[in-house]
Amino acid sequence: MSRVYNFSAGPSCLPEEVLKECAAEMLDYKGTGQSVMEMSHRSKAYKPIIENAEALVRKLMNVPDNYKVLFLQGGGSTQFAMVAQNLGIHTGKAAYIKTGVWAKKAAAEAAHLGIKVDTIASSEDKNFSYIPKVEKISGDYDYAYICFNNTIMGTHYEYIPDTGNIPLVADISSCILSEPLDVSKFGLLFAGAQKNLAPAGVTLVIIREDLITETPREGTPTMMMYKTHADAESMYNTPPCYTIYVMGKVLEWIEKTGGVEAMHKRNLEKANLFYNYLDSSDVYHATAEKGSRSLMNIPFLTKETDADKAKVINDKFVKEAAEAGLVNLAGHRLVGGMRASIYNAMTIDGVKALIAFMDKFAKENF
Numbered sequence: 089m090s091r092v093y094n095f096s097a098g099p100s101c102l103p104e105e106v107l108k109e110c111a112a113e114m115l116d117y118k119g120t121g122q123s124v125m126e127m128s129h130r131s132k133a134y135k136p137i138i139e140n141a142e143a144l145v146r147k148l149m150n151v152p153d154n155y156k157v158l159f160l161q162g163g164g165s166t167q168f169a170m171v172a173q174n175l176g177i178h179t180g181k182a183a184y185i186k187t188g189v190w191a192k193k194a195a196a197e198a199a200h201l202g203i204k205v206d207t208i209a210s211s212e213d214k215n216f217s218y219i220p221k222v223e224k225i226s227g228d229y230d231y232a233y234i235c236f237n238n239t240i241m242g243t244h245y246e247y248i249p250d251t252g253n254i255p256l257v258a259d260i261s262s263c264i265l266s267e268p269l270d271v272s273k274f275g276l277l278f279a280g281a282q283k284n285l286a287p288a289g290v291t292l293v294i295i296r297e298d299l300i301t302e303t304p305r306e307g308t309p310t311m312m313m314y315k316t317h318a319d320a321e322s323m324y325n326t327p328p329c330y331t332i333y334v335m336g337k338v339l340e341w342i343e344k345t346g347g348v349e350a351m352h353k354r355n356l357e358k359a360n361l362f363y364n365y366l367d368s369s370d371v372y373h374a375t376a377e378k379g380s381r382s383l384m385n386i387p388f389l390t391k392e393t394d395a396d397k398a399k400v401i402n403d404k405f406v407k408e409a410a411e412a413g414l415v416n417l418a419g420h421r422l423v424g425g426m427r428a429s430i431y432n433a434m435t436i437d438g439v440k441a442l443i444a445f446m447d448k449f450a451k452e453n454f
């Protein structure tokens with residue numbers, strides 16, 4: 089068996105230890121004679137699985153007691169609507185900072201649902217290559233919304249805007265548990281699991297209890313109310329049982345390897361290695377500006393500026409990298425070039441192998 093280094097932006101690589109444990113328990117989970125895939129979510133065997141996952145989220149992220157942890161479905165994209173429907177209920181106004189595709193989609197969804205969206209800052213002027221500085225947000229907003237790590241653009245907030253009494257909502261899909269984060273600074277955090285937590289299928293929501301309303305915007309379906317899921321402890325309907333089980337194992341792996349601080353240290357080491365290489369190269373360069381750079385998603389271009397020639401060289405890069413066991417390096421069409429996603433589960437050896445390949449490719453082609 090040979091495994092590749094997978095630089096996919098999502099679904100993305102999982103720790104090998106976790107995959108092996110899942111494989112070992114596949115046919116008979118702890119003497120139950122069943123796979124977790126086959127189990128009732130109401131069974132005695134399953135209950136500890138979801139409880140363990142929640143307890144570990146609380147412990148690793150230091151979640152205060154007045155927050156609920158929910159396991160929902162519909163991906164990060166469904167949160168764009170749920171946030172608007174459940175939080176946009178007093179003035180019906182919300183502040184959005186537009187830092188790329190995901191923030192724009194979230195703002196568009198809120199507008200679609202009748203929220204008066206104020207775009208209070210944007211980095212669209214420079215193709216979203218930086219995070220605007222908005223230290224303070226004030227106004228009669230029901231909430232303020234940011235995308236904390238921009239998976240496509242490779243940017244990341246190095247500060248948390250001060251919103252006073254306005255609940256701050258952050259999409260942390262692609263950076264959850266990659267670094268310490270002060271949950272108490274936010275009203276609501278959410279993350280689709282398939283970037284840094286688990287396979288696709290579950291979305292983690294951490295919401296301050298006072299934001300769980302019984303009276304969301306008119307027409308909000310039962311399944312779209314945080315209250316429904318909070319009251320039923322994420323068991324209102326069948327949760328994505330197996331994905332939550334794998335998430336529990338990923339969380340155990342984070343704990344075993346030193347927790348979030350240690351994870352952050354390793355992520356800094358990996359990202360610094362890669363950025364230093366890009367910054368000192370005369371062939372490649374990072375697209376995200378210093379001071380706004382993601383530790384998780386790193387888009388980069390070659391020095392070829394002619395669009396047609398760049399396409400040829402980028403395609404060659406992606407193809408030859410894959411042949412060398414380095415897969416999913418194609419860039420997003422909005423940025424071009426290549427993108428290496430180096431989530432928690434990517435090893436430093438994977439980053440070193442990528443740099444070695446890039447060096448060889450540069451010598452052969454430039």
Ligand SMILES: *Cc1c(COP(=O)(O)O)cnc(C)c1O
Pocket residue numbers: 098162163164165166190235237238239259260261262280281283
């Ligand atoms: C991937 C991603 C999403 C969309 O997640 P889905 O689960 O596919 O809906 C939203 N926000 C960010 C930052 C992402 O990286």
